[in-house]
Amino acid sequence: MAFFFSRDTKVFMEWSEDGTTAQTALYEIPVLDGFSFSQGTNTSEITLSEAATSAGYSKRGRAMFTDSFAPAEWSFNTYMRPTKSGSNAKYVSGDHADAAKHFAVEGPLWAAMGATDYDKACGGDAFGGTNSQVFDFANSNNVQVGSFNMYFVLGAAKDATSALYTTGTDGVTIYKLADCSVGSASIDFDIEGIAQIGWSGNGKTIEEAASLNTEASGATAKGLIREGVDTTSNFIRQKLTDLALVYDASEVAGTVGSLGSSDTTFAVTLTGGNITIENNNTYLTPETIGQVNLPLGHVTGTRSVSGNFTCYLNDVANGSLDLFEKLQESRGVITNAFAMTFNIGGGSNTPRVAVALPKAHLELPTHDLSDVISVDVAFHGLSSDLSSATAANATNEVSVTYVGA
Secondary structure, eight states: OOOOOGGGOEEEEEEESSSSGGGEEEEEOOOOTTOEEEOOEEEEEEEOOOOOOTTSOOOOOEEEEEEEEOOEEEEEEEEOOEEEOOSSOTTGGGOOSSTTOEEETTHHHHHHHHSSSHHHHTTTOTTOBSSOEEEOOTTOOSSOOOOEEEEEEETGGGOOOSSEEETTSTTOEEEEEEEEEEEEEEEEOOTTSBOEEEEEEEESEEEEESEEEOSBTTTBSSOEEOTTSSOSSOOOBGGGOEEEEEEOGGGOEEOOGGGOSSOEEEOOOEEEEEEEEEOOOEEEOOOOTTSOBOOOEEEOOOOEEEEEEEEEOOOSTTSHHHHHHHHHHOTTEEEOOEEEEEEETOSSOSSEEEEEEEEEEEOOOEEEOSSSOEEEEEEEEOOSOTTOSSHHHHSTTOEEEEEOO
């Protein structure tokens, strides 16, 4: 008998550049401790309730029926790892991007969250740009977003073969989560830590797979992509992160009040915070009686971008104290508007990631009366024009830009 240890596990994502099988690759996704995957069932219970017979006997049992399998659930954390590709072209010797192009090790997850394939998620530049790689959600207004298979290979670190994992050999067991989608990405600002993202989503089923061949023409046409996985220079120190916060008077609805009629830059130094992007996906499942039904697939819900940031209360000009006062005194403002850019790792350092919200609505800050008094500001990312048929205006709540070293 052999035990399985979570630290021996490797995670792979089967994903296509353009939605075709010919451009499908297997991406290694380095995950942190604490990953999970599971699937439950939906059941019906039938109970009996009757009066007693003349002998005093009353049936009071119950029966259980499995109606359907619930959608599988998965979650894990990854580090944010902006990387600049080597000299090879994409797919050559396991490289992710074209030569000297910027990309993200966890980029396939961003792509699956924002479009039906990798190309569409990056404006046609799936495998890196010369100066950066941008995930802009311009093609996310779809009934479905990316659908992919995910493999959790338990015991992979102990496997003796270089390209083939086989269940039952060398202490390996492979679980395949079919037709997955990304539901949520959450970025926390732990200024003492390394920048990371919490991912969660669903799939149709969890099955034990007999094997996983990572070579080209194995599980995928292009084989295993793992560039940047073993690199140690592509981690980001959160303490270098800064926030650019600019009041945009032209986008305000209502009477501006103390916020004024001209743009204002506020000086805010972060002590913490979070950005969460949600797809709010729903998996549809038939309800045919007499059989166990499986989920058919997902449909997207309302795209939601929200979060909060914390900072010390200070009285510098246009600091956090002024921000609170101006929001408090602008009671005629129906929707305020701030352009926010979180420069994770710094605005000019490499590697770095910029998360931009061109139009954010700020809630009234709340005070935290600790040893050093601070404020917590909740925000919501909004599109420029909710009703616009143009993707540039209807889907621009947030963009994520990676710049590798």
